[in-house]
Amino acid sequence: MKTYPIMLKLTGQRVVVVGGGAVGTRRAIRLAQAGAEATLVAEEISGDADLAALTVLRQPYRRELLAGAFLVLACTDDRAVNSRIAADARAAGALVNVADQPEDCDFFLPATLTDGDVVVAVGTGGLAPGLAVEIKDRLAAALPQRLGEFAQAIDRLRRNLRAGDKDPAARMWIIRKLCERAGYEAFLAGGAEALETMARGLLERP
DSSP states (O other): OOOOOOOOOOOOOOEEEEOHHHHHHHHHHHHHHHOEEEEEOOOOOOOOOTTTTSEEEEOOGGGGGTOOOSEEEEESHHHHHHHHHHHHHHHOEEEEEEEGGGGGOSOOEEEEETTEEEEEEEETTSHHHHHHHHHHHHHHHHHHOOOHHHHHHHHHHHHHHSSSSHHHHHHHHHHHHHHSHHHHHHHHHHHHHHHHHHHHHHHOOO
16 A cells, blocks of 8 residues: 655644544544644543643544544544544545554554654554554664754754855755764764854855
8 A cells, every 4th residue: 555654734733533542542642742633532531641732522422523623533442433433534524544444544653753853754554553663663773862953953054054145055065964974973072063163164165
């Protein structure tokens, strides 16, 4: 099954998660952390997770609860109910993900590594979520540290360069050089100031 990977901006978007088990609550919380206006619908909610960032509706599922949703995640333990939620979501104009039912999904949730704004995602098109987790865990051991901070420092320099008079091709070349191993090692050794020094040296090149 071919998929097209994207990173969604969910700030202010209504997202509905149906199902109060461990999977549903975990996904609802993560969606809220990403800025979504997340609603969790379930008659019973397991565990003791902090749901303060969510709108929690402790009631049976009804299709009317999906009105205005951008994304819908069906996470109940009843496959028939999940399929009905998927059909209702599409009728409401929402994209839907159904836990452990790839045939009912419009999108899949990858296994992710997150460091600040840097996100590494691994997906298998819904075929083998366990394999995605295994690959993610192997990548976790290989990724450099403080990538989120490094990305923020690069972003500040990129914005400063855009405010200058360097042509776009030169700016792109400088940013690419800063993102290479030498730039990362300079950042680890001396922080953002070391990156700025490196950028000034690159700017002075003919």
